[in-house]
Amino acid sequence: MLKDSVAIKGLVAAVLFLGVIVAAGCGGGGPLKSQNIPVTAVAQFTQLLPTVQRSATRVGDAQCGKCHATDHTSWLATKHASVHVDCESCHGPGSAHASAPTLLNILHGTDSTSSIVCAQCHNDINNDWSASKHAGIVEDPVNLGNNNCFRCHSGEFRANNIDSKISHGQTPAQVNTAIVALDTPTLQSYIPASHTSATCTNCHDPHANTNNLTSAGEQFYLRRATSSTDLSSDLPGAQATTYTTLNHICGSCHNNRGGNPSDAGLNANTTRPATHEGPEYNMLLGSGGAEDVAGPPVRRSTHAEAPDQCVQCHMPNSRHTFTVSLDSSCAPCHTPSDAASRESSVQGEVQNGLVALRTRLQNWAQTTFHDPAVWEYKTNIVAPSVIPDQNFVPIEVKRARHNYYFILLDRSLGVHNTPYTRYLLNYANTGLDAIGVSRSATRSLNRRQAIGILNEDIARVRASNGSLMNQ
Numbered sequence: 001m002l003k004d005s006v007a008i009k010g011l012v013a014a015v016l017f018l019g020v021i022v023a024a025g026c027g028g029g030g031p032l033k034s035q036n037i038p039v040t041a042v043a044q045f046t047q048l049l050p051t052v053q054r055s056a057t058r059v060g061d062a063q064c065g066k067c068h069a070t071d072h073t074s075w076l077a078t079k080h081a082s083v084h085v086d087c088e089s090c091h092g093p094g095s096a097h098a099s100a101p102t103l104l105n106i107l108h109g110t111d112s113t114s115s116i117v118c119a120q121c122h123n124d125i126n127n128d129w130s131a132s133k134h135a136g137i138v139e140d141p142v143n144l145g146n147n148n149c150f151r152c153h154s155g156e157f158r159a160n161n162i163d164s165k166i167s168h169g170q171t172p173a174q175v176n177t178a179i180v181a182l183d184t185p186t187l188q189s190y191i192p193a194s195h196t197s198a199t200c201t202n203c204h205d206p207h208a209n210t211n212n213l214t215s216a217g218e219q220f221y222l223r224r225a226t227s228s229t230d231l232s233s234d235l236p237g238a239q240a241t242t243y244t245t246l247n248h249i250c251g252s253c254h255n256n257r258g259g260n261p262s263d264a265g266l267n268a269n270t271t272r273p274a275t276h277e278g279p280e281y282n283m284l285l286g287s288g289g290a291e292d293v294a295g296p297p298v299r300r301s302t303h304a305e306a307p308d309q310c311v312q313c314h315m316p317n318s319r320h321t322f323t324v325s326l327d328s329s330c331a332p333c334h335t336p337s338d339a340a341s342r343e344s345s346v347q348g349e350v351q352n353g354l355v356a357l358r359t360r361l362q363n364w365a366q367t368t369f370h371d372p373a374v375w376e377y378k379t380n381i382v383a384p385s386v387i388p389d390q391n392f393v394p395i396e397v398k399r400a401r402h403n404y405y406f407i408l409l410d411r412s413l414g415v416h417n418t419p420y421t422r423y424l425l426n427y428a429n430t431g432l433d434a435i436g437v438s439r440s441a442t443r444s445l446n447r448r449q450a451i452g453i454l455n456e457d458i459a460r461v462r463a464s465n466g467s468l469m470n471q
């Protein structure tokens with residue numbers, strides 16, 4: 001671990017930077033121009049403060065503790081407290097606020113959830129995070145101003161309305177009641193205030209040690225567990241109250257939103273996939289696809305037992321880009337070359353399997369409706385000449401298209417859970433066999449063509465996700 005160097009690195013950088021200025025100053029002989037000084041995180045932090053707070057001075061954490069006893073007591077136990085990262089390091093100088101407390105003279109609310117607060121000291125991590133998709137928003141769900149979408153698509157909304165409250169002991173039901181009661185102007189105010197999908201304080205409690213240590217026993221103030229096999233918050237038909245508060249650091253957003261793969265669920269839900277983008281938590285645990293009564297022979301692969309699950313593979317060495325590196329993510333279980341060859345062969349197999357399944361569904365639609373597009377969910381069809389009454393779509397086709405989209409939207413192409421993915425493809429194909437859909441007509445495609453076809457389907461789901469609410 002390189003943890004000790006966090007703040008020191010910042011100091012070294014500052015010293016080096018001064019060195020450069022001094023050198024330039026000596027060489028040039030003229031006065032330093034302020035515009036040559038880059039905007040550092042510290043300067044950005046000052047910009048973040050309410051104007052009236054910028055001239056305030058520090059009063060010390062004991063003052064804050066007089067009125068904010070709970071946060072003060074929990075903060076005292078943290079590593080931050082022991083290295084003098086105090087209230088005012090994150091909320092700005094507090095003299096004005098401590099003598100006349102209002103919300104106008106202290107950094108709070110969505111502004112306080114900005115990564116700039118943390119970047120003052122954790123600059124490298126902030127740079128990594130900034131390169132990830134978590135540092136941006138998906139515009140459609142944010143612009144809807146819908147409280148449900150905000151819960152996973154606005155880090156700012158989530159920090160203030162879910163994470164902070166759960167950390168202070170509120171129940172999911174209490175949190176949900178408060179969110180549902182928010183009036184339209186308040187909801188609308190989160191549209192311009194949302195800049196991130198997942199900000200630092202969605203995953204880290206800024207004030208308290210938590211019970212969620214990493215598998216190495218480290219106290220990183222994690223809001224939720226890194227490892228779990230609990231799906232009780234995301235059962236078929238579950239509501240936002242529970243699946244957005246699922247106790248898993250990634251699974252609280254990367255889940256299938258209560259999608260229902262039972263036959264009854266599939267018959268009731270025919271407009272678009274009964275699973276949202278990113279059902280990775282469900283896939284990892286081997287749940288969420290259409291299954292036969294006996295269920296899969298192997299539900300979970302060893303990947304679900306990786307000590308910190310998603311974090312093991314997507315945050316090797318605590319890296320905050322959330323991208324996988326085959327050398328560090330897959331150790332110690334695979335050598336880099338073993339991981340690479342397994343990944344490539346499984347992804348190739350699953351890609352071909354998806355395209356073949358899709359081709360069979362098209363063949364069924366062509367034979368039955370004389371239009372290869374109508375195996376699809378209603379809103380995924382681009383320009384249908386026939387929209388079949390979904391009562392005429394046999395359950396075997398509904399199961400097959402569900403499994404097709406569940407695997408596609410997981411997007412690891414079989415890596416997250418190879419045995420379950422294979423089972424779901426096989427179950428879909430066996431169903432189509434039973435209603436007499438031919439297996440032979442599969443086109444042979446190269447990898448690029450296959451990816452092109454699959455990406456078009458992802459794009460169509462995205463378009464329908466953006467326009468349809470609350471499914």
Ligand code: HEC
Nearest residue numbers: 063064067087088091094097098101102103106107108109
């Ligand atoms: C004299 C009591 C008092 C002191 C001292 C005090 N606060 Fe406050 N603080 C309040 C009150 C009261 C509010 C709520 C103001 C309102 O809602 O208008 C508040 C609000 C806040 C908020 C926003 C809470 C929210 O709901 O978003 C933050 C953050 C905060 N204080 C931090 C601090 C910090 C940091 C210090 C020390 C520098 C401090 N306070 C000192 C009384 C105090």
Ligand code: HEC
Nearest residue numbers: 061064068071072075085086087090112113159164201206
């Ligand atoms: C490491 C940065 C950091 C430190 C240190 C910190 N805060 Fe906060 N605080 C935040 C952030 C970020 C939020 C926004 C809500 C959230 O994400 O939990 C917040 C929210 C708050 C709130 C409003 C909601 C709540 O959680 O109660 C209060 C009040 C508050 N802080 C007071 C304090 C006091 C008092 C201290 C010192 C004892 C302190 N904070 C120390 C970052 C910090």
Ligand code: HEC
Nearest residue numbers: 003004006007079083085089117118120121200204206220
């Ligand atoms: C004023 C500087 C400063 C600010 C602001 C700050 N931190 Fe820290 N943080 C530190 C230092 C110093 C450590 C201790 C590093 C060590 O000893 O290894 C630390 C430790 C941590 C740790 C525990 C890691 C460990 O090594 O034990 C986490 C997690 C963390 N910070 C997250 C945050 C988050 C999230 C924010 C913003 C809400 C934040 N910090 C704001 C300086 C800061």
Ligand code: HEC
Nearest residue numbers: 138140141148149152252253254277278462465466469470
């Ligand atoms: C349980 C959390 C959760 C909720 C609630 C949620 N989403 Fe999502 N959504 C996600 C995640 C996670 C992704 C990204 C998945 C990935 O990249 O693998 C995503 C992706 C998307 C995408 C595609 C993003 C892209 O890159 O094009 C759209 C569009 C979308 N969601 C719309 C919505 C809408 C509209 C709502 C509200 C009706 C909503 N979402 C509610 C978690 C959620």
Ligand code: HEC
Nearest residue numbers: 003115118122125126129198199200203214220311317318
């Ligand atoms: C999606 C969740 C998530 C987000 C967003 C996130 N972190 Fe982390 N962070 C984690 C997890 C999980 C770990 C533990 C990683 C491990 O076990 O190696 C961690 C570890 C850390 C550590 C301790 C490791 C180290 O290298 O010192 C710090 C400090 C930290 N994060 C700061 C931040 C800051 C600052 C931000 C925002 C710029 C941020 N995190 C955003 C989940 C997150």
Ligand code: HEC
Nearest residue numbers: 133134136137138152153197198202249250253310314322
């Ligand atoms: C607060 C909700 C939230 C949490 C918590 C969260 N994510 Fe995300 N994540 C999202 C959303 C929303 C997107 C889609 C952003 C986009 O497409 O612009 C996303 C995107 C991603 C992507 C990029 C996908 C792509 O299209 O390239 C990866 C990888 C990812 N998340 C992994 C993780 C991991 C690993 C964790 C846990 C350590 C995690 N996420 C926690 C909401 C979240």
Ligand code: HEC
Nearest residue numbers: 250251254280281284303306309310313324411412415416
């Ligand atoms: C065994 C290692 C491993 C585990 C555990 C794991 N992933 Fe992955 N994940 C991968 C690999 C490998 C890919 C494929 C990456 C690629 O093709 O670039 C991937 C792909 C993804 C993607 C799509 C990224 C993209 O760029 O399209 C997301 C999002 C994601 N994983 C999130 C998660 C979440 C959330 C969890 C935990 C529920 C998780 N992963 C668990 C290895 C893992």
Ligand code: HEC
Nearest residue numbers: 301302303305306313324329330333339342343346415418
């Ligand atoms: C915790 C140990 C562990 C980690 C970490 C891990 N794997 Fe695995 N992986 C295994 C084991 C063990 C198997 C053998 C099948 C099983 O038991 O599930 C396996 C099987 C696989 C398979 C399926 C091969 C097949 O033909 O069935 C692929 C693909 C794979 N791993 C890729 C990866 C990649 C890529 C990474 C890193 C991003 C990774 N694994 C990380 C333990 C791990």
